[in-house]
Every structure is written in C-alpha cells, then in structure tokens.
Amino acid sequence: MRAIVMGAGIGGLAATLALRRAGVEVTLVEQTPRYTEAGAGIQLAPNATRVLRRLGRLEAVAALSGPPGHLSFRSWSDGTEICRYTLGREVDDAFGAPYLQVHRADLQQALAAAVPAGSVRLGTEVVGIDQDDRSATVTTAHGERLSADLVVAADGIRSAARQWLFGTDEAVFSRTAAYRALLPASEVADLELPDTGIWLGPGRHFVHYWLRRGELLNVVAVFGTETAHESWTERAESGEPLRAFEGWEDGVVQVLTRAGQMYRWGIYTRTPLPRWHIGRVTLLGDSAHAMVPFQAQGAAQAILDAAVLGDCLTDAAPDDVPEALDRYVRRRLAAATGMQARSASAGEEFHLPDGPAARARNARMAAHAAEHRFWSASSAWGTDALEDPAPR
Numbered sequence: 559m560r561a562i563v564m565g566a567g568i569g570g571l572a573a574t575l576a577l578r579r580a581g582v583e584v585t586l587v588e589q590t591p592r593y594t595e596a597g598a599g600i601q602l603a604p605n606a607t608r609v610l611r612r613l614g615r616l617e618a619v620a621a622l623s624g625p626p627g628h629l630s631f632r633s634w635s636d637g638t639e640i641c642r643y644t645l646g647r648e649v650d651d652a653f654g655a656p657y658l659q660v661h662r663a664d665l666q667q668a669l670a671a672a673v674p675a676g677s678v679r680l681g682t683e684v685v686g687i688d689q690d691d692r693s694a695t696v697t698t699a700h701g702e703r704l705s706a707d708l709v710v711a712a713d714g715i716r717s718a719a720r721q722w723l724f725g726t727d728e729a730v731f732s733r734t735a736a737y738r739a740l741l742p743a744s745e746v747a748d749l750e751l752p753d754t755g756i757w758l759g760p761g762r763h764f765v766h767y768w769l770r771r772g773e774l775l776n777v778v779a780v781f782g783t784e785t786a787h788e789s790w791t792e793r794a795e796s797g798e799p800l801r802a803f804e805g806w807e808d809g810v811v812q813v814l815t816r817a818g819q820m821y822r823w824g825i826y827t828r829t830p831l832p833r834w835h836i837g838r839v840t841l842l843g844d845s846a847h848a849m850v851p852f853q854a855q856g857a858a859q860a861i862l863d864a865a866v867l868g869d870c871l872t873d874a875a876p877d878d879v880p881e882a883l884d885r886y887v888r889r890r891l892a893a894a895t896g897m898q899a900r901s902a903s904a905g906e907e908f909h910l911p912d913g914p915a916a917r918a919r920n921a922r923m924a925a926h927a928a929e930h931r932f933w934s935a936s937s938a939w940g941t942d943a944l945e946d947p948a949p950r
Contacts, residue, residue: 591680624768649939853935
C-alpha cells in the first residue's frame with residue numbers, strides 16, 4: 559500500500575506516522591523548503607496525547623511542554639476568579655493521558671523526527687490531483703507526476719485539494735481575531751499569573767499559558783472584529799492591543815504592555831462538508847474541519863483523524879482504499895463537525911456582554927466547577943478514537 563500525504567503541518571505529520579504504523583509506504587510532500595510551523599502555543603488534551611503515545615512521540619512532546627497546573631477563569635474587569643480546574647497530574651490519572659501545552663514548532667519537530675528523511679519531499683508544490691479506479695496521482699509545479707494508492711490532503715485551512723475535490727469553497731471569517739505574543743518568563747515573573755488563565759469579557763477574552771518547561775508565556779488576546787487577515791505573520795499596529803483591552807484587569811494590561819510587538823491573526827473556519835473524500839483522495843485536519851480555537855481542540859481533531867485513518871487502512875489492500883476511506887469518514891466526520899459547533903458556541907459564551915447573561919454564565923461555570931475537577935471541555939478528553947466502532 560502506498561500513500562501520498564500533502565502538507566507537513568501537525569495533521570499531515572501525524573497522518574504520515576499513523577499510516578506508516580499501519581504498514582503503508584508514505585511519501586510526504588510539502589511546498590515549503592523546510593519545516594516551518596508558524597504560530598506559537600498549542601494545547602493538547604488527553605484525546606490527542608493518547609494518540610501521540612501510540613505513535614511513540616508522547617515522551618518527546620512532553621519533554622518540551624509547559625507545566626499546565628491549573629486553569630483559572632476570571633472576570634475581565636477586576637480579575638475575580640469565576641472558577642478553577644486542574645490540568646495537571648490528575649488529568650493523566652483520570653484520562654490515562656496528560657494535558658500538554660507546547661509550542662507548535664516543538665510539536666512539529668517531535669513528529670517530523672520520526673519520519674525518515676527519504677520519505678519527505680520538501681519544496682514540492684502540488685498543483686493538481688487526479689485519479690482512476692487503480693490509483694491517485696498528484697502533479698507538482700515542476701511537472702512531476704507522483705502516483706500512489708491514495709492521497710491524503712492535509713493542506714490546511716486554505717486547502718487547494720478541497721477545491722479540486724468539491725469546488726469553490728472559501729474559508730469563513732469567524733468575526734474574531736487574536737493578538738499573539740510570546741514573553742520570556744522573566745518579564746512577567748512579578749505578576750503572579752495563574753498557570754493557565756482565561757479572562758472573559760464583553761466581545762473579548764484573554765488567554766495565557768506556559769511553554770517550554772515554563773520558560774515562555776504564550777499570550778492570546780481574542781476580540782470581535784468585522785475584518786482581519788488569516789495570517790500568522792501580520793504585525794499589530796503599535797498600541798492596538800492595549801486600546802482593544804483598555805479598562806481590563808491590571809494583570810492583563812501589564813502582560814499586553816510587556817509583550818511589546820504582537821501579531822494579529824484573523825480566525826477563520828471552514829463550512830462543514832457532508833463528505834471528505836472522493837474515491838482514493840481524502841481530506842484531513844483543517845482542510846476538512848477548521849474550527850475556532852475556543853475548546854483547544856483544532857490540532858487534537860487532526861491528530862484523531864490521523865489515528866482513525868491509519869486504523870482503517872491497517873491490513874487493507876490497494877483495491878480496498880475507497881471503502882477504507884468511507885469508514886474513516888464515517889468514524890470522524892460527525893465528531894469533528896460537532897466539535898466545530900461546540901467551539902463556536904464556547905466563543906459566544908466567552909464574549910457575553912456584562913449583565914444578566916454573563917452573570918448566569920459565571921454562576922453555571924462556578925456550579926460546574928464545584929461538582930467537577932475538570933473543565934466542561936473534558937467531555938471530549940476521554941474519547942479513544944480507535945475504540946469508536948465505525949457506524950454501519
């Protein structure tokens with residue numbers, strides 16, 4: 559069995575490892591000349607780290623993780639704690655896998671280190687896909703034609719493969735954007751910040767957590783807006799984040815002040831699809847189900863896609879590929895689409911204006927925390943994608 563995986567981001571690398579574990583010969587093609595995962599922090603709940611353990615990469619990723627400790631939800635104006643949950647050792651004990659907070663580049667490098675160099679084609683842009691009953695073929699910008707038994711398109715939120723398969727379908731702006739920055743721990747040591755903090759306010763929320771064994775603070779300040787580019791490298795105007803969060807609790811303002819130059823990232827999603835594959839070609843990760851990050855599940859869902867794809871192709875013959883991809887989509891589409899909706903709903907809850915609705919939300923959150931050790935998002939953490947039977 560031979561596969562071509564398009565895209566060397568988190569989803570594409572995880573798919574490569576899962577397929578190799580299933581006995582598939584994989585060629586990973588990536589248009590950039592080197593591994594260049596952009597962005598900053600990423601959170602990996604137990605449903606994802608459980609897969610990383612199966613792929614033999616959990617230890618490498620955990621070695622570069624921040625200490626998650628606890629999660630504190632707070633009020634925007636005065637920092638009053640709404641509720642608190644554990645993210646530490648108790649998560650591992652309860653779910654059989656840890657909650658990790660890592661730099662995206664560290665996660666990418668940990669996954670890439672397990673892919674043989676001879677299986678990777680960097681600097682290879684795919685400009686077309688075609689297929690017949692026996693194989694699928696990608697055409698590169700240099701005119702090469704690479705054939706395999708299946709093609710996995712993990713080419714991100716701006717997926718060209720998605721358009722080749724299903725026609726024009728643009729990314730959808732969520733009407734939210736984020737200011738992002740990384741700060742050395744020494745620059746915020748005097749602020750007595752919680753391990754992981756989420757401040758909730760009208761039309762905005764502010765998140766921070768630690769990366770690289772506590773050496774860096776990852777900062778994400780989310781706000782509602784009518785326009786923003788989907789870019790990891792666009793710089794915010796000087797003073798813009800402080801103006802957007804004017805009047806917020808002093809700890810938030812101090813972090814934004816000390817962050818200095820920040821990046822401005824428009825948050826986009828993709829409209830749910832009724833199917834992800836045609837014949838021998840399938841989507842995976844953000845190309846299939848890009849979502850807002852408000853349940854910290856975007857990367858996790860791509861990693862789960864990879865695990866299920868590998869499981870469906872284990873012991874499959876080349877002639878079985880279309881049916882195996884049917885099973886993969888049946889096992890993953892509803893779950894990923896449901897998480898898209900949950901993430902969007904969480905964003906709306908986070909951004910309620912001051913008043914009765916926000917007070918009711920805070921009361922619900924406090925009541926939940928009084929009865930549960932783990933954040934409500936943990937309802938997805940116990941999911942083991944490989945124990946979920948394929949619907950018939």
